[in-house]
Amino acid sequence: MGLFDEARVVGVVLKKELVLYLRYPVWVLFDALMPLLWVLSLVIYGRALVGSPYSENLARLANTGDYVSFTIVGMIVSSFAYSTLWGMSYALRGEQWSGTLESTFLAPCSRFSILLGKAFSSMLTTSLWVFLQISLVSLVFGLNVKFLNLPFAMLFFLVALPSFIGIGFSLAGVVLDFKEHSAFVNFLSSLLGLLLPISYPLSVLPPVLRYFSYLLPPTYAIEGMRSLLIMDSGLNEVMGLAVPLIFFDVFWLSAGIMIFVREERRVLKKGTLGYY
Amino acid sequence: MKLDAASMVLELKAAVSTARKEILINLRYPLWVVFWAIMPIFWLAPFVFQGHALVGGRFSESFRELAGSSDYVTFTIIGSSLYAYVMSALWGTGLSLRREQWGGTLETILIAPCSRFSILFGKALSDSVLTTFYAAVQFTLASLLFGARIRVENLFFAVSAVLLMILALYGIGLILSGLILMYREPGALLNFVDTLIYTVCPVNYPLRTLMLFFGGVGYYVAMVSIVFPLTPALEAVRAFLLPSFNPYLNVAIALSYLAAVTLVFLTLGMLLFSVVEKKVRRRGAVEAY
Amino acid sequence: MVFHVMLEYSVVAKRLRKVYRKEEGGFPFRRKSSETIVALDDVDLSVKKGELFGLLGPNGAGKTTLVKILSTIIIPDAGTALVNGHDVLKEPGKVRASIGVVSSGERSLYWRLTARENLEYFARLYKVPDGVARRRISELLSLMGLEDRADELVEKYSSGMRQKLAIARAILHDPEVLLLDEPTLGLDPSFSRSIRVFIREELNRKQGKTILLTTHYMDEADQMCDRVAFINKGRIVAVDSPEKLKAIIGMNEVLKIVVSNLDEKVLTMVRGLPFIEDCGVANAEQDGRTMVRLYMKNVDANIQEVVGVFSKAGCRIFSLSIEKPTLEDVFVKLTGEVLDG
Numbered sequence: 089m090g091l092f093d094e095a096r097v098v099g100v101v102l103k104k105e106l107v108l109y110l111r112y113p114v115w116v117l118f119d120a121l122m123p124l125l126w127v128l129s130l131v132i133y134g135r136a137l138v139g140s141p142y143s144e145n146l147a148r149l150a151n152t153g154d155y156v157s158f159t160i161v162g163m164i165v166s167s168f169a170y171s172t173l174w175g176m177s178y179a180l181r182g183e184q185w186s187g188t189l190e191s192t193f194l195a196p197c198s199r200f201s202i203l204l205g206k207a208f209s210s211m212l213t214t215s216l217w218v219f220l221q222i223s224l225v226s227l228v229f230g231l232n233v234k235f236l237n238l239p240f241a242m243l244f245f246l247v248a249l250p251s252f253i254g255i256g257f258s259l260a261g262v263v264l265d266f267k268e269h270s271a272f273v274n275f276l277s278s279l280l281g282l283l284l285p286i287s288y289p290l291s292v293l294p295p296v297l298r299y300f301s302y303l304l305p306p307t308y309a310i311e312g313m314r315s316l317l318i319m320d321s322g323l324n325e326v327m328g329l330a331v332p333l334i335f336f337d338v339f340w341l342s343a344g345i346m347i348f349v350r351e352e353r354r355v356l357k358k359g360t361l362g363y364y
Numbered sequence: 365m366k367l368d369a370a371s372m373v374l375e376l377k378a379a380v381s382t383a384r385k386e387i388l389i390n391l392r393y394p395l396w397v398v399f400w401a402i403m404p405i406f407w408l409a410p411f412v413f414q415g416h417a418l419v420g421g422r423f424s425e426s427f428r429e430l431a432g433s434s435d436y437v438t439f440t441i442i443g444s445s446l447y448a449y450v451m452s453a454l455w456g457t458g459l460s461l462r463r464e465q466w467g468g469t470l471e472t473i474l475i476a477p478c479s480r481f482s483i484l485f486g487k488a489l490s491d492s493v494l495t496t497f498y499a500a501v502q503f504t505l506a507s508l509l510f511g512a513r514i515r516v517e518n519l520f521f522a523v524s525a526v527l528l529m530i531l532a533l534y535g536i537g538l539i540l541s542g543l544i545l546m547y548r549e550p551g552a553l554l555n556f557v558d559t560l561i562y563t564v565c566p567v568n569y570p571l572r573t574l575m576l577f578f579g580g581v582g583y584y585v586a587m588v589s590i591v592f593p594l595t596p597a598l599e600a601v602r603a604f605l606l607p608s609f610n611p612y613l614n615v616a617i618a619l620s621y622l623a624a625v626t627l628v629f630l631t632l633g634m635l636l637f638s639v640v641e642k643k644v645r646r647r648g649a650v651e652a653y
Numbered sequence: 654m655v656f657h658v659m660l661e662y663s664v665v666a667k668r669l670r671k672v673y674r675k676e677e678g679g680f681p682f683r684r685k686s687s688e689t690i691v692a693l694d695d696v697d698l699s700v701k702k703g704e705l706f707g708l709l710g711p712n713g714a715g716k717t718t719l720v721k722i723l724s725t726i727i728i729p730d731a732g733t734a735l736v737n738g739h740d741v742l743k744e745p746g747k748v749r750a751s752i753g754v755v756s757s758g759e760r761s762l763y764w765r766l767t768a769r770e771n772l773e774y775f776a777r778l779y780k781v782p783d784g785v786a787r788r789r790i791s792e793l794l795s796l797m798g799l800e801d802r803a804d805e806l807v808e809k810y811s812s813g814m815r816q817k818l819a820i821a822r823a824i825l826h827d828p829e830v831l832l833l834d835e836p837t838l839g840l841d842p843s844f845s846r847s848i849r850v851f852i853r854e855e856l857n858r859k860q861g862k863t864i865l866l867t868t869h870y871m872d873e874a875d876q877m878c879d880r881v882a883f884i885n886k887g888r889i890v891a892v893d894s895p896e897k898l899k900a901i902i903g904m905n906e907v908l909k910i911v912v913s914n915l916d917e918k919v920l921t922m923v924r925g926l927p928f929i930e931d932c933g934v935a936n937a938e939q940d941g942r943t944m945v946r947l948y949m950k951n952v953d954a955n956i957q958e959v960v961g962v963f964s965k966a967g968c969r970i971f972s973l974s975i976e977k978p979t980l981e982d983v984f985v986k987l988t989g990e991v992l993d994g
Contacts, residue, residue: 097778104763104774107766108763118555121556132569132577133568134418135577136427137415138418145419149417155417191754191775191822195775196749196780197780278406279406287410288416293413353728358673359692
């Protein structure tokens with residue numbers, strides 16, 4: 089299949105996922121409300137700890153005392169990271185559950201086009217909820233963000249995206265084979281929630297955990313976006329974060345494709361592709 | 365259901381047998397046991413680190429003003445350990461009948477000649493035993509990792525408050541369980557309810573935070589959260605265990621409320637379950653998936 | 654030789670073997686158990702171009718495994734298969750592009766999409782150009798009698814309608830070869846009939862598609878197929894046209910008699926009767942009754958004697974019927990197993 093045909097496959101999978109999603113309005117509602125609750129939770133906790141919207145200690149550690157803005161950037165990046173990482177594997181499991189995975193995989197298009205379609209659909213819906221989240225926070229609590237740097241921040245995120253997609257491919261492959269989805273996803277999610285500098289700077293993490301944090305592409309994405317949107321960072325610092333991301337992109341895309349291909353072959357050998 | 369002594373003994377045996385079965389099944393998924401015991405530390409730790417980032421140590425002056433104790437770490441550890449029971453009520457009890465339905469065993473339970481409430485009580489018993497194990501492991505691990513300072517001499521009173529909470533939560537679990545049997549996709553609902561409870565109940569922050577910093581809306585949210593058994597239980601347990609803690613709710617009031625609300629939720633839960641069961645049998649959807 | 658084969662045969666399978674080994678333990682502590690199931694055991698099969706070929710066997714015989722290997726969804730442990738000249742292992746993409754697959758069960762469609770949306774989606778996945786897709790979808794919906802409900806969610810359809818939609822989806826990209834795995838399973842008789850007629854008259858005779866159809870319904874194979882292969886416990890037992898297969902039994906009639914208290918002594922006595930050509934016994938049912946098939950000439954003249962032998966031996970007779978031999982009779986004769994397993 090030509091590249092153009094594969095792109096059309098990505099498009100139609102994206103469209104199908106969105107149409108199916110919107111046909112479960114209750115889920116859509118919950119998906120919209122959840123990020124709002126998380127934000128509220130963070131604001132209440134921060135207020136209880138500090139007694140005001142401003143933390144001197146955070147200002148000392150991260151050049152900003154506005155913990156709400158600080159954390160929002162972390163939450164936005166991690167939301168997109170999660171939706172890319174999990175979007176593919178959740179969607180595959182969903183297809184196995186409903187019985188449509190085999191008929192999808194029987195088509196002569198590339199599996200990666202199907203996975204990408206699912207990832208992009210997941211990211212699209214996440215964008216909507218993130219936008220809602222940012223709007224609420226801006227209106228109610230106020231957001232201190234350098235909006236002029238927004239295009240650069242988005243560009244920085246695009247640099248990180250291929251590594252998220254690569255990790256997503258490998259997770260999708262593992263889930264296709266092992267099928268034990270929820271414990272695995274929960275564990276990884278919880279681990280990421282701890283290691284990523286979402287609501288605190290890396291400097292408060294014990295050194296051992298910090299080391300692992302530096303192995304995760306989303307860490308650089310969060311730090312880079314924060315540098316651009318909140319801190320007064322120079323180009324050098326941002327480039328210093330972009331370079332490791334490019335290495336991660338190459339590594340994770342290659343690894344992700346290899347792992348998925350290998351896991352798919354195992355599943356075809358075992359004959360369990362369509363099994364839930 | 366007959367009420368003579370012999371029948372009651374048989375019903376009790378059915379309950380114990382159910383509890384034993386549930387515990388055995390659970391132990392045959394060792395990965396899940398480890399997961400539920402250890403995972404909550406991963407959810408607790410970010411709050412501790414965030415605290416360090418915002419206040420620079422383990423004590424917060426703002427916490428002292430709001431709740432009498434500045435030790436937000438122990439405060440949060442207690443909240444997280446008690447929250448395990450809420451998770452159990454939602455994902456354990458709430459889903460247990462749905463799990464039986466998925467596994468195809470719901471019919472066998474409903475056909476059995478013993479009272480279905482004995483079976484449900486047996487499930488509650490097993491849930492409580494397992495969750496207490498998880499909560500104890502979490503509390504111990506968290507204390508070792510982050511350091512918790514509690515008044516050990518009051519442990520007995522704290523545990524009594526927890527027991528009352530377990531009963532009240534169980535009634536809520538029953539209500540959820542009935543609703544979930546009717547509506548097939550519980551995941552999204554449970555996730556939402558889980559997050560909502562975690563946000564509005566004082567798991568990580570003192571109750572006064574809502575009133576002092578979030579005006580009228582905060583006050584109403586606080587009042588709503590008091591209705592949910594976790595809140596009065598948290599207030600009572602912290603009052604017993606956390607040195608200098610100044611609860612919003614008087615301990616005696618909190619405990620009396622818990623006792624009263626337990627009866628209400630248990631009754632409601634049992635009523636709803638009977639209604640739902642009849643509906644499901646009429647619809648022919650007992651084994652439906 | 655290979656070139657000849659490619660021209661004449663659409664599907665060629667050689668020495669296909671598939672063994673399933675159970676896995677024990679939960680994630681991530683999986684290990685292979687010693688318990689194995691041989692799903693396919695050295696299977697050779699060829700389907701001629703334009704042929705409607707039936708694969709007939711009971712549940713668990715290996716039919717679905719074979720179809721899945723041919724459609725590239727399962728990798729065999731040994732052996733090769735060519736579909737439309739493409740190797741299923743080396744060129745899976747080309748194989749998929751040239752086949753349409755319909756499986757039994759209704760779960761291969763998106764229930765929360767409409768029929769039209771389902772077809773539009775799969776058209777793209779199969780790289781059918783947009784203009785062609787629109788036209789094909791219209792034609793197929795009309796052909797299947799679904800055009801009035803094309804914009805309703807599939808979850809509102811009956812099983813028969815869903816199966817028709819599944820067939821429409823399978824032929825959307827106009828493939829040369831169709832693999833139909835028990836396409837009428839679970840459907841009511843009138844729907845089944847209409848689907849069988851459609852498959853044979855429209856898809857095979859009119860459109861010239863090569864069709865491999867699996868079934869455990871003897872009537873289906875007998876009425877529809879040019880050739881039938883019997884498959885049992887992973888092995889092909891016989892392959893030929895339905896007439897030639899039935900001729901294995903000869904021009905006999907079949908007396909089917911359901912009895913209880915059957916044992917070897919009785920069977921020996923019955924077999925000893927001069928007019929009995931052959932005797933087949935299906936596995937005993939749970940209530941102790943067994944169906945005995947007696948292949949004989951002139952049933953009318955000899956039926957009293959047969960009944961007498963059974964009665965004297967203490968067997969209770971529950972039913973009697975006289976029939977022309979069917980494929981099921983041949984299957985029972987060759988394998989000792991019944992089709993409806």
